[in-house]
Amino acid sequence: MPRHRLTLDARSPSIIVPLTGRDLTELDEQIGALNAAGAEFGGTPPAGTSPNAVQLFDVVEWRVDFYEPFTAGAGSDPSPAVEALERISAQLPGLPVLATFRTRAEGGDAEISPEAYLALAEALASTGLAAAIDVEYRHALAGDAIAAAHRHHTPVVASTHDFAETPPAEEIVARLAAMEDAGADVAKIAVTPRSAADVVTLLSATEQRFRVAGIPLITMSMGGLGAVTRLGGGTFGSSATFATVGAASAPGQLPAEGVRSALDLLRTGSAPGLL
Numbered sequence: 526m527p528r529h530r531l532t533l534d535a536r537s538p539s540i541i542v543p544l545t546g547r548d549l550t551e552l553d554e555q556i557g558a559l560n561a562a563g564a565e566f567g568g569t570p571p572a573g574t575s576p577n578a579v580q581l582f583d584v585v586e587w588r589v590d591f592y593e594p595f596t597a598g599a600g601s602d603p604s605p606a607v608e609a610l611e612r613i614s615a616q617l618p619g620l621p622v623l624a625t626f627r628t629r630a631e632g633g634d635a636e637i638s639p640e641a642y643l644a645l646a647e648a649l650a651s652t653g654l655a656a657a658i659d660v661e662y663r664h665a666l667a668g669d670a671i672a673a674a675h676r677h678h679t680p681v682v683a684s685t686h687d688f689a690e691t692p693p694a695e696e697i698v699a700r701l702a703a704m705e706d707a708g709a710d711v712a713k714i715a716v717t718p719r720s721a722a723d724v725v726t727l728l729s730a731t732e733q734r735f736r737v738a739g740i741p742l743i744t745m746s747m748g749g750l751g752a753v754t755r756l757g758g759g760t761f762g763s764s765a766t767f768a769t770v771g772a773a774s775a776p777g778q779l780p781a782e783g784v785r786s787a788l789d790l791l792r793t794g795s796a797p798g799l800l
Contacts, residue, residue: 527679528614529621529656531584533711533741533764537792539583541623541767542781544613545591552592552609556616559585562770566782582620582768582781584656587613589626589645590633600626600637603648614654621656623682624649631661631686639665646670650679657682657711662704671708682743683709691716691723691746697730705740711764713743718750727754728761735762755779756787 533539542559546552559582566581587610589595594605613622626645627633637645643666649655650673657680660670667683674681683704692700697714704712712734718724724746731744741764746754755766755778766788768781 527621527653527656531621531623531656531680533743535735535741535759535762535764538759538763538788539765540581540781540784540788541584541586541765542582542770543767543778544585544587547591547593549594549609549612552613553616556613559617559770562781566785581785582770584621584623584765585613585617586623586625586659586767588634589624589649590628590635595645596635596637600635600641600645603641603645606645607648607652610649610652610654622654623657623659624655625659625682625684627659628661628664630663631684632688642666643669643673647673647677650674650677653677653679655679659684659713660709661685662700662707662709668707675708680710681708682711682713683707684713684715686714687716688747689717691718691726694726694730694733697727697744698734701730701734701738701742701744705738709740711741711743712738715745715747716751717748718746721750724751724754727751728758731758731763732761738762741765752779756784757791759788759791 544555546555563581589606592609629636646658650658658674659682660667662683662685671681685700700714701712716727727744727746735742742762743765744763758766767778768784769778770781
């Protein structure tokens with residue numbers, strides 16, 4: 526059972542910030558920056574906790590595909606990733622961690638075999654330190670990875686990305702529905718807009734699916750053109766947004782402090798979802 530329970534609610538979308546360190550030194554530096562930013566935003570946190578960081582952001586996404594002690598071995602041994610997750614969890618005790626290995630097909634920084642991908646999902650879920658595991662919906666072993674995470678009572682964020690275009694609204698809705706049908710606890714889709722109409726398509730599809738979905742949704746248009754979806758997505762049913770303290774992990778991510786201010790102004794009424 527994960528140490529943290531992640532609560533997602535489109536009325537008050539969570540802010541997720543990435544950790545992209547390539548080794549323990551870089552991870553330590555990034556974690557220090559997160560703690561410093563949280564303290565500056567909300568004051569000095571009590572020893573051993575991060576309540577002020579939570580005021581600025583709510584979840585940390587650890588991008589395992591950037592972590593070279595794991596990827597250098599092509600993912601054949603998940604223990605370096607497990608050890609790093611333990612370190613992250615110890616240094617950010619008040620924050621849920623979403624553990625993500627993003628393959629190159631989905632915009633990630635490294636590639637491992639399907640079998641190694643599955644073994645990583647099982648190993649990270651088994652620690653109880655990840656509040657959720659990201660599983661790429663179109664991965665060859667997605668169903669097995671979802672089942673592996675659930676064996677350890679770890680929720681799954683199923684994800685899919687389009688870096689070339691924005692699919693039609695009906696396809697976006699169908700993908701979100703298929704992720705729920707596959708057993709995901711959260712359905713996430715990120716698309717690339719080529720026009721303002723594409724941004725409207727993403728928001729419309731989000732609203733359509735949100736009306737009938739049984740799980741929380743996370744949706745966004747990437748890049749500068751889609752930035753509005755990272756701020757106002759909650760109005761349409763998106764329960765989280767990705768923002769930065771330091772390095773971004775995807776095109777169009779905005780600074781966390783500005784996103785927090787915008788979300789505080791744009792709180793809307795939508796049904797809650799729990800992980």
